Amino acid sequence: MATSMAAALAASLPAPQATPAPAAPAPEAIPASMAKAVDIEAEIPITCVQIDGLVMSKIMKHSRDTPTSSAHGLLTGLDLDGILEVSNSFAIPHHTSNADDDDKVHKSVARYQSSMLRALKEVQGDDNVVGFYQTTTLGALFSQSLIDTQAIYQDRLRHGGVIVVHDVSQTARGNPSFRAFKLSASFMDAYRKANFSTTSLINHRLTFSAILEEIPVRVRTNALLSSFLGTLSTSSSVGGLESASSPAPLDRSWRVLDVGQAGTTRHLEQLGDAIDNYRTEEGNVAYMTRQIGREKQKAETYVAKRREENAARAAQGLAPLPEEDVSRLFKIPQEPSRLESMLLLGRMDGLAASLEGSASTSLVKMYGAKAA
Numbered sequence: 001m002a003t004s005m006a007a008a009l010a011a012s013l014p015a016p017q018a019t020p021a022p023a024a025p026a027p028e029a030i031p032a033s034m035a036k037a038v039d040i041e042a043e044i045p046i047t048c049v050q051i052d053g054l055v056m057s058k059i060m061k062h063s064r065d066t067p068t069s070s071a072h073g074l075l076t077g078l079d080l081d082g083i084l085e086v087s088n089s090f091a092i093p094h095h096t097s098n099a100d101d102d103d104k105v106h107k108s109v110a111r112y113q114s115s116m117l118r119a120l121k122e123v124q125g126d127d128n129v130v131g132f133y134q135t136t137t138l139g140a141l142f143s144q145s146l147i148d149t150q151a152i153y154q155d156r157l158r159h160g161g162v163i164v165v166h167d168v169s170q171t172a173r174g175n176p177s178f179r180a181f182k183l184s185a186s187f188m189d190a191y192r193k194a195n196f197s198t199t200s201l202i203n204h205r206l207t208f209s210a211i212l213e214e215i216p217v218r219v220r221t222n223a224l225l226s227s228f229l230g231t232l233s234t235s236s237s238v239g240g241l242e243s244a245s246s247p248a249p250l251d252r253s254w255r256v257l258d259v260g261q262a263g264t265t266r267h268l269e270q271l272g273d274a275i276d277n278y279r280t281e282e283g284n285v286a287y288m289t290r291q292i293g294r295e296k297q298k299a300e301t302y303v304a305k306r307r308e309e310n311a312a313r314a315a316q317g318l319a320p321l322p323e324e325d326v327s328r329l330f331k332i333p334q335e336p337s338r339l340e341s342m343l344l345l346g347r348m349d350g351l352a353a354s355l356e357g358s359a360s361t362s363l364v365k366m367y368g369a370k371a372a
Contacts, residue, residue, distance in 0.1 A: 046159055046215060047082045049180040053221040055089045056178060062091045063135040063168050069094050071135040071166075074113060076126040079159045084180075084215075086164070087126045089133060090116050131161040131180075137169045138267055139354030140274070141181075142208070142346035147339075150183050151191050162215060169354070178219075181212040196339040208346035267355040274351060278344040288336040295332040302326065 055075070062071045071094070077086040092109060120127040131153060134146060146163065153161035162180045170177035183191070186204040190196055200206075303326060310320040 044082045046079060046084050046162070046182075049084045049086060049162055049164070049215050049217050050220050051086045051164065051178065051217060052088070053219055053225045055086055056176070056219065058089055058091075059133050059135070059164070059166050059178075060171060060176065063166060063171075066094055066135075071133075073133050074116075074129055075131045075133055075162075075164060076117075076120065076128055077130045078126065078128060079130065084130055084159065084162060085220075086130060088120070090120075129157065129161070130159070131157075131163055133164040133166060135166045135168050137167065138270055139167060139169075139350035140270060140347045141165045141167075141179075141350055142211070142343045144340075144343065147183070147191075147211070147343070150181075151188065154183055154188060164217075167354075169358075173358070178217055180215040180217050182215060184210055184213050187211050196337040196342075197335040198338065201338055201342075206342070208342045208349060211342065211346060264355070264359055267351060267358065271348065271351045271355065274344055274348045278341065278348065281341050281344060285336045285338065285341065288333060292333055292335065295330050299326045299330045299332065302329065 073089050073091040075086045076088045117127045150163050165179050167177035190204050
């Protein structure tokens with residue numbers, strides 16, 4: 001599904017076009033007060049992502065509606081004076097398919113996204129794609145689908161776009177988690193070259209912590225949304241009687257008193273699976289490295305032997321043997337990519353950080369329950 005998600009987004013996004021030569025602007029074309037804010041050439045870097053409160057509510061609802069799979073969606077808005085304003089979003093339907101139906105899924109998702117963007121434009125809504133969102137759990141945000149999709153955005157969109165990651169497990173504990181990221185410039189350079197060998201990682205100074213760059217997030221709410229949330233937390237009454245038209249207040253939740261033993265178990269299970277996957281990947285890389293070493297040794301031995309034979313023939317006054325292309329005689333495999341290893345390391349780091357936070361909170365609750 002990782003490849004289908006990235007391919008569908010690539011089909012729906014506009015193809016990059018060469019910037020036309022601008023005509024000579026009139027003296028009053030852009031007011032001086034707006035010259036900095038109107039960033040036509042995308043020269044002002046994004047320093048903050050401002051998410052509307054309604055967008056956060058829609059993402060949280062989408063994650064609750066799809067508890068068994070990762071939720072994806074597009075973000076629309078506007079970049080203004082270094083602030084990426086996310087004012088709307090819509091979900092992308094989840095498709096479960098096999099390899100034979102991948103092409104149909106690509107076209108279906110692309111058609112859906114195009115129709116949604118056209119509908120937003122018809123009602124004069126924000127139809128400018130500025131990124132996408134994805135839900136995760138237990139802090140494990142590194143995945144191949146996330147990298148591929150974000151790489152498409154950073155190649156197609158004017159400011160590169162951002163990915164907003166919503167951690168469902170944090171929200172379940174009463175702490176809504178929204179973080180914004182973009183791929184680093186060094187990682188994008190290696191990704192475009194499709195070269196994640198050891199030498200490339202050293203030259204680009206890449207580790208799992210240097211793949212993503214986090215951008216600060218701030219939430220914007222309006223008076224109408226604040227008023228609605230207020231009606232959910234308190235009951236309204238008229239003359240001492242409950243109003244039939246008013247919404248019911250939110251039920252009291254005792255979830256904050258849960259010591260979180262089940263969450264710790266899930267953390268440890270996923271962390272163990274990530275460690276096993278990393279050991280398997282490292283074993284595959286080590287096997288390929290040994291294969292490359294053996295083939296290189298055979299090639300070097302052949303070249304050294306040919307040089308000795310030519311030296312002996314030269315001493316006898318004979319013509320040297322012709323040089324042969326070693327690469328055609330010995331099929332030396334390419335060095336394996338270390339991208340999957342880096343992603344697994346990032347996944348383990350995220351799971352460990354999330355486990356540290358939840359375990360410390362659960363430990364305080366357990367001491368409190370024992371003292372009571």
